[in-house]
Amino acid sequence: ACGSGNGNTTPSGTTQPPDVNLGVVMDISGALSGIGGSLVKSIQLAVEQANNAGGINGAKIKLFIEDGKTDPAAGFEAIKKLGTINNCKVIIGPMISGAVMSSGQWALDNKVLLISPSATSPDIAQQAWRQFFIRTATTDDIQGKAMAKIITDAGTNKKVAFMVQNNQYGVGIANAVTASLAGKATIVSTIKYDPTKLDYLSELQQIKAAAPDFIVHAGYEDDAIIVFKQAAQLGLGKPIQWITSEGVKAAKTLTDAQAAAFMAQSVVGTNPVSQGTLFDTFKAAYKAKYNEEPGTYNDTVYDATNLAIAAMKQAGTNDSAKIAAAVLTIGQNYAGVSGPITFNQYGDRTSATFEEWGVVQNGSTYTYTQIKLITS
Amino acid sequence: MDLILVYVLNALVYVGIFSIVALSLNAEYGYTGLASFGKVAYFMIGAYSFAILVEAGVPWPLAIGLAAVIAAFFGLLVSLPAIRLREDYLAIVTLTFGEILRIFIKAEDWLANGVWGISVPPSFATGNFSKQLIINIILVGAILVVCYFFMRLLANSPFGRIMRALRDDETAADAIGKNRIKYKAQVFMIGSAMAGVGGALFANFIGYITPDSFLPIITFTIWMMVILGGPGSNIGVIVGAAAVQLFERGTIILKDYIHLPVDPTNVQNILFGLIIIVILMYRPGGLFKESKVNTLGTRRAMRWLNPSSK
Amino acid sequence: MNWPQILLNSAVTGSLYLISAISLTLVYGLAKFPNFAHAEIMSLGGFIGFWISEQLGAPLPVAFLVAFIVAGLAGFLSYRLIFKPLSDKGASLIHLMVASMALGFILRHTEGQIWGFAPLTFQKIVWPSWELGSVHITLDWILLIVTAICIGIALHFMMTRTKIGKAIRATASNPKLALSSGINTTRVLVITWFVSAGLAGIAGLFRGVETRVSPYLGWDILLPTFAVAMLGGIGSFYGAMVAAVIIGLAENIGVVLLAQAGLSTDYRMAIPFVILIAVLIFRPQGLAKAFRGN
Amino acid sequence: MSDIFTAANIVAGYGDVHIVNGVSLRLEEAGSVAIVGPNGSGKSTLLKSFLGFAHLFSGKITFGGKDITGLTSDRTVSLGLGYVPQTDNVFRNLSIQENLEMGAFVRTDRQQVKADIDRMYQIFPELERRKKFYAGSLSGGERQMLAIARAMMANPRVLLLDEPLASLSHKAAEGILEKLRLINSHGTGLIVIEQDTRRVLAFAKRAYVLVSGQLALEGEAATILENDEARKKYLGLSG
Amino acid sequence: MAESLLKVENLIKNYGGLCAVDGVSLEVGRGQFVALVGPNGCGKTTLLSSIYGLRPSDGGHVTFAGRHIEKLSPHQIFDLGMGNAFQFPRLFPSMTVLDNMIIAARNQPGDHLWNSLFRRGAWHRDEERLAIRAMQLLELLNLSHLTFAKAGEMSGGQQKLLEIGRTLMAEPEMMLLDEPAAGVNPVLGMQIFAELDKLKREKGMSFLIIEHRLELIMEFTDWVYVMDRGKIALQGEPAKVINDPIFFEVYIGATKERS
Numbered sequence A: 001a002c003g004s005g006n007g008n009t010t011p012s013g014t015t016q017p018p019d020v021n022l023g024v025v026m027d028i029s030g031a032l033s034g035i036g037g038s039l040v041k042s043i044q045l046a047v048e049q050a051n052n053a054g055g056i057n058g059a060k061i062k063l064f065i066e067d068g069k070t071d072p073a074a075g076f077e078a079i080k081k082l083g084t085i086n087n088c089k090v091i092i093g094p095m096i097s098g099a100v101m102s103s104g105q106w107a108l109d110n111k112v113l114l115i116s117p118s119a120t121s122p123d124i125a126q127q128a129w130r131q132f133f134i135r136t137a138t139t140d141d142i143q144g145k146a147m148a149k150i151i152t153d154a155g156t157n158k159k160v161a162f163m164v165q166n167n168q169y170g171v172g173i174a175n176a177v178t179a180s181l182a183g184k185a186t187i188v189s190t191i192k193y194d195p196t197k198l199d200y201l202s203e204l205q206q207i208k209a210a211a212p213d214f215i216v217h218a219g220y221e222d223d224a225i226i227v228f229k230q231a232a233q234l235g236l237g238k239p240i241q242w243i244t245s246e247g248v249k250a251a252k253t254l255t256d257a258q259a260a261a262f263m264a265q266s267v268v269g270t271n272p273v274s275q276g277t278l279f280d281t282f283k284a285a286y287k288a289k290y291n292e293e294p295g296t297y298n299d300t301v302y303d304a305t306n307l308a309i310a311a312m313k314q315a316g317t318n319d320s321a322k323i324a325a326a327v328l329t330i331g332q333n334y335a336g337v338s339g340p341i342t343f344n345q346y347g348d349r350t351s352a353t354f355e356e357w358g359v360v361q362n363g364s365t366y367t368y369t370q371i372k373l374i375t376s
Numbered sequence B: 001m002d003l004i005l006v007y008v009l010n011a012l013v014y015v016g017i018f019s020i021v022a023l024s025l026n027a028e029y030g031y032t033g034l035a036s037f038g039k040v041a042y043f044m045i046g047a048y049s050f051a052i053l054v055e056a057g058v059p060w061p062l063a064i065g066l067a068a069v070i071a072a073f074f075g076l077l078v079s080l081p082a083i084r085l086r087e088d089y090l091a092i093v094t095l096t097f098g099e100i101l102r103i104f105i106k107a108e109d110w111l112a113n114g115v116w117g118i119s120v121p122p123s124f125a126t127g128n129f130s131k132q133l134i135i136n137i138i139l140v141g142a143i144l145v146v147c148y149f150f151m152r153l154l155a156n157s158p159f160g161r162i163m164r165a166l167r168d169d170e171t172a173a174d175a176i177g178k179n180r181i182k183y184k185a186q187v188f189m190i191g192s193a194m195a196g197v198g199g200a201l202f203a204n205f206i207g208y209i210t211p212d213s214f215l216p217i218i219t220f221t222i223w224m225m226v227i228l229g230g231p232g233s234n235i236g237v238i239v240g241a242a243a244v245q246l247f248e249r250g251t252i253i254l255k256d257y258i259h260l261p262v263d264p265t266n267v268q269n270i271l272f273g274l275i276i277i278v279i280l281m282y283r284p285g286g287l288f289k290e291s292k293v294n295t296l297g298t299r300r301a302m303r304w305l306n307p308s309s310k
Numbered sequence C: 001m002n003w004p005q006i007l008l009n010s011a012v013t014g015s016l017y018l019i020s021a022i023s024l025t026l027v028y029g030l031a032k033f034p035n036f037a038h039a040e041i042m043s044l045g046g047f048i049g050f051w052i053s054e055q056l057g058a059p060l061p062v063a064f065l066v067a068f069i070v071a072g073l074a075g076f077l078s079y080r081l082i083f084k085p086l087s088d089k090g091a092s093l094i095h096l097m098v099a100s101m102a103l104g105f106i107l108r109h110t111e112g113q114i115w116g117f118a119p120l121t122f123q124k125i126v127w128p129s130w131e132l133g134s135v136h137i138t139l140d141w142i143l144l145i146v147t148a149i150c151i152g153i154a155l156h157f158m159m160t161r162t163k164i165g166k167a168i169r170a171t172a173s174n175p176k177l178a179l180s181s182g183i184n185t186t187r188v189l190v191i192t193w194f195v196s197a198g199l200a201g202i203a204g205l206f207r208g209v210e211t212r213v214s215p216y217l218g219w220d221i222l223l224p225t226f227a228v229a230m231l232g233g234i235g236s237f238y239g240a241m242v243a244a245v246i247i248g249l250a251e252n253i254g255v256v257l258l259a260q261a262g263l264s265t266d267y268r269m270a271i272p273f274v275i276l277i278a279v280l281i282f283r284p285q286g287l288a289k290a291f292r293g294n
Numbered sequence D: 001m002s003d004i005f006t007a008a009n010i011v012a013g014y015g016d017v018h019i020v021n022g023v024s025l026r027l028e029e030a031g032s033v034a035i036v037g038p039n040g041s042g043k044s045t046l047l048k049s050f051l052g053f054a055h056l057f058s059g060k061i062t063f064g065g066k067d068i069t070g071l072t073s074d075r076t077v078s079l080g081l082g083y084v085p086q087t088d089n090v091f092r093n094l095s096i097q098e099n100l101e102m103g104a105f106v107r108t109d110r111q112q113v114k115a116d117i118d119r120m121y122q123i124f125p126e127l128e129r130r131k132k133f134y135a136g137s138l139s140g141g142e143r144q145m146l147a148i149a150r151a152m153m154a155n156p157r158v159l160l161l162d163e164p165l166a167s168l169s170h171k172a173a174e175g176i177l178e179k180l181r182l183i184n185s186h187g188t189g190l191i192v193i194e195q196d197t198r199r200v201l202a203f204a205k206r207a208y209v210l211v212s213g214q215l216a217l218e219g220e221a222a223t224i225l226e227n228d229e230a231r232k233k234y235l236g237l238s239g
Numbered sequence E: 001m002a003e004s005l006l007k008v009e010n011l012i013k014n015y016g017g018l019c020a021v022d023g024v025s026l027e028v029g030r031g032q033f034v035a036l037v038g039p040n041g042c043g044k045t046t047l048l049s050s051i052y053g054l055r056p057s058d059g060g061h062v063t064f065a066g067r068h069i070e071k072l073s074p075h076q077i078f079d080l081g082m083g084n085a086f087q088f089p090r091l092f093p094s095m096t097v098l099d100n101m102i103i104a105a106r107n108q109p110g111d112h113l114w115n116s117l118f119r120r121g122a123w124h125r126d127e128e129r130l131a132i133r134a135m136q137l138l139e140l141l142n143l144s145h146l147t148f149a150k151a152g153e154m155s156g157g158q159q160k161l162l163e164i165g166r167t168l169m170a171e172p173e174m175m176l177l178d179e180p181a182a183g184v185n186p187v188l189g190m191q192i193f194a195e196l197d198k199l200k201r202e203k204g205m206s207f208l209i210i211e212h213r214l215e216l217i218m219e220f221t222d223w224v225y226v227m228d229r230g231k232i233a234l235q236g237e238p239a240k241v242i243n244d245p246i247f248f249e250v251y252i253g254a255t256k257e258r259s
């Protein structure tokens, strides 16, 4: 028998308070399965740490993990299942903005709090059901501005090409950058690519033909490796400057020597700045447990989980409205591993500091380095 | 309403929607032998048509009807080149059509908001999920009943006989005066329209659709329902739809209690595959046998052979 | 536009499709159904190759060999455990096809369980590359093209000149009659499945070396593979060669045209099919007749 | 004289339906046997059951003194039992030439095989003209010739033929019978199912009349040909 | 000769390089029973299937009941009143023998989707009549014990019979039959030909039949065309044709003559 979050049914023979259920909807399968899997690990890490530290006022946190399948409909189903069958009041997820859009109204109706680590679509900001949705990722708008700034800083009327994933993430960033560049640069080519396809030679060829000064890229480590590798093959580097997104800045990207060498030469990126020491501790713990580097959104999901746990502790009830309020109060200059977190009244992270980063070579290995901070 | 009950009803809506689509595949494949692996395309066309129409202010009952018509139109459009192909080619071409359509919706964001998807305003603004659920149950249930009886009428009529004949040997059917292109196109239109209705109901229920809700896996799921339930049996495919839903949800819930060292999603998919293979191997006709054409002619012939039994 | 480069890219794309299509078409022609699990067999080849060369550190030729053998065994097993029993029971084309999709599921998620869904990249080997004028060319591309051509020719000779080749075609044409001509059809099928799946493994490994390895590796190139096989005429190796060239060209030029027209390059996957349908309407048998001997 | 082929008490059918009920049949060394009977009486089923293509419920089959009950037909063919099915009897997607080569699949004497193929072309000049064509493109009669030629390529000791003369013109039918007579005289035993009863009974030494899965008559072919009842009921030779 | 029903003029059909039908002209009058004979591979089946639209011809004209049909597809030709039975039966193997029969009837109201679904009265009446007719024919063909068996589970000869029965079901004005008696027991073969003859006499139906059994040709046909290598070599009344040296040369022949 599984403990119920209501607190009134107690497994016989135990004196411990009943478990507190925490739901998780991550995309373990589908197009973003690579990320989804690692996010689950970070959540498990956070919960394990919290349980070792005494849980929620003595109660153990019990995780219920569902697969959102990178599909808004499936994500919605997963949320309904967690909310009804498992009686979860708080759910970490869903991972993609689409699933947030499909389940937002339901979350409000049924008073289930959704905390997403990665749904970055600016569209979500204005939704009527925002009371039960909070996110620890900054929206694409903010990053878009930061990326645009690098271009405008370099001079006016530069030629810009886009090479972005054809999903809400990539297109969102492309739109945000385009909006910020309006009148200040010319867009010469926009390629939206499918991140699950593994071959972008022709697309890159096309960009090359447009002879841009800058190429704005939005993607993740996995497709970025291929993009940069093949860009290197086609000689699509200096003097052309690539500007890529935070999704790329993962240790994994640099494991490929060819891609890393190319990045060291021709690629810079933007990234919300994390507070170094906190992130390093998290990274070490993650590495110790899973023997791999944490990737994209692992920091925000870790923060989301910790915020949820802290809020449940503080609210001391199973009332999701109170928990939501608690998250917003705790989330004022909260020291997260993904940097300081401050929510506005909707539960969106207000402006973050971004850095411009690059890649440097040390002997045979490559590492990320901060070039400068971007304040927009 | 009790939460568990909500979940069960919620599952029932899915059973209903997928039953409708499975019935449509039964018309195409079960009776006519058309290997339509583009089911998700018409489901998607229905869903998007409905969403766009409702957004444009068309009342939802009309929008469902129009979604069916639009899907039927596309069914016709695709069928014209496709039904001249061999069955395996037809399967691959229709499968690709589904993929291309999804890419199209993604790429052409002027049409349907591209990767962002469309929100569908609820048909009854109840502002309460449980009420919404009950309305949807009734709606989906009613349409399913209509589709079921429609299919039954069709299967036990001369037209149903022609469908089966096309499945067996289309050249022979042509040689006895049945215009195979016309009949196949008609079947494709019926199937697409029904799948479109299913899509419209889906969009109406879920309230928000994006291209990524329409992956080829949906086609495979529907095929599994038909193969499992029994191609050529209308009751069968509905049972198949219910069984697949039960299986999917059952395994999801079960994994909360049984802890496996492996990823439950993987286990679920592996089981999914195994079940199909086992069914094909040990019960290739599905759980329910294909129903014989039962027309007046059959009964008349029986009396002829056996005049004593009235 | 850098046409020489586009031509070379087309040859690379086409060569990969060619290996994949040839291996698909072997079983397609013989067992008479499109084997969708072909995709996951390709992925398997990629994973095995990755494991051998990246994780165990063996040289790449060894990886190719092992990938061939393991993928071949997987093909053999799938025949023995699934497709043979099914056809013995008289399963229809569609049933076999659905079974192959189901097998695809099983394999894909088994691979996902073992190696994960996150893509893996080959890093040990850095391929030498040259600039010939405006053309960038790498050694792995050359290897791929040469391998594809060799496989195409070798199989063509095998099918038309050798006894086993003819036995394969005889079994494909009429299994019962083959049996009563003294052909051990089971052995013929076993060999064919093994070779077919083995070649799929090689195609998958090439794809993996070129790009990356994931359980979706095969699925990503399955549809164009079908297009090449169908365009060439199932079972025809010269047909497949011509089709691979056509589709390689069409995709690479098509992408350029798409981008110039301001359309999404994702439409790329539609290109082979538009060509295919156009051809099929006028020539339902594809570019060549099935199993034409000469 | 010793029997090269015997079938005793054959019960055979499809699925679990019994079509042939307790039929026994034998063929002497270098003998020839005709099986005739109405449509659907189980003739083809009987033959198929010898080769494993129909379900053999019970009975015993020997060939050259060996028990071959239950062997698959690729084994029996290498023992020297040839078979020409009633339908689907050529490799449609192989050329004529390749069809003939396939007929000789079990043989290893390559030179002799070549010579034999040429011999077949002499007997069936229609085939030689079209030797590079797919068998699927042959006319009904040409196909029938190819089917028989293919089976003869294996140099069988006993040949089972299911309606070899159907669809053949007078000339072609006589030609085939003549050829069969020749190989028969060289020691190949023949079991022939045929609806062209007059021809086949004049040809074979002995005959069986199969009706509803059971033997109605058996004996010397000539005697059966003269049997008034048989002539009327099964042979269509009343006139 | 009776009023012409089918007229073939200079019909040509090529297979790649091979000219299977090489300028054939022939005519079948209303109420006539015409046979087409010739050695194997001379192009008889090809000729019939070109007439019926199964293999579009490469040249020449075909007129049926006053209409040009060379460009039509089989179902259109069927609708004009012709029927065709294949040399190798093409049945609907998963359907019952009865359904194989009923479906072949002409002008069924239920052929239309709308009627099938919503005007059930219309086709119900028709079904009744068709079922009776089908049973009568099945009895004639000795198949009535298999009424509810699947067509695919019949012997070679039975399938042949059903193929013929199906064509009879359509009650066409004219039937093209490709070796109807091949593989059919001679007793039954004779009965079938007698029945066709009856249809000719009572209903004025016309037949164009490919047949190898001379006794049937002699007994039933009015006119014989002899084909050889894609061309009509000879034509005339059966008694005359059979004694013609040309017929003897191309058809009966001395068997070793050509080798």
Ligand SMILES: Nc1ncnc2c1ncn2[C@@H]1O[C@H](COP(=O)(O)OP(=O)(O)OP(=O)(O)O)[C@@H](O)[C@H]1O
Pocket (backbone or CB within 6 Å): D130, D136, D137, D138, D139, D140, D141, D142, D167, E015, E016, E018, E020, E038, E039, E040, E041, E042, E043, E044, E045, E046, E047, E087
């Ligand atoms: N699809 C095809 N492709 C190529 N050649 C063909 C095709 N069909 C038939 N032929 C050839 O055309 C010629 C005429 O064939 P057809 O079937 O018309 O002969 P037929 O007179 O009916 O002979 P039979 O009495 O043996 O049935 C034959 O030589 C045959 O091999």
Ligand SMILES: Nc1ncnc2c1ncn2[C@@H]1O[C@H](COP(=O)(O)OP(=O)(O)OP(=O)(O)O)[C@@H](O)[C@H]1O
Pocket (backbone or CB within 6 Å): D014, D019, D037, D038, D039, D040, D041, D042, D043, D044, D045, D046, D086, E152, E153, E154, E155, E156, E157, E158, E183
């Ligand atoms: N595949 C099958 N499945 C089930 N029943 C079958 C099958 N094939 C034949 N039968 C039945 O078995 C009986 C005998 O068939 P068989 O083919 O042996 O007849 P036959 O004597 O060869 O007739 P014919 O002279 O017409 O070829 C028939 O009544 C038929 O209905």
Ligand SMILES: CC(C)C[C@H](N)C(=O)O
Pocket (backbone or CB within 6 Å): A032, A035, A095, A096, A097, A098, A118, A119, A120, A121, A168, A169, A297
């Ligand atoms: C995981 C991420 C790809 C999700 C993406 N940022 C979104 O908003 O959908």
Ligand SMILES: [Mg+2]
Pocket (backbone or CB within 6 Å): D043, D044, D045, D086, D162, E155, E156, E157
């Ligand atoms: Mg028979």
Ligand SMILES: [Mg+2]
Pocket (backbone or CB within 6 Å): D139, D140, D141, E044, E045, E046, E087, E178
């Ligand atoms: Mg013929």
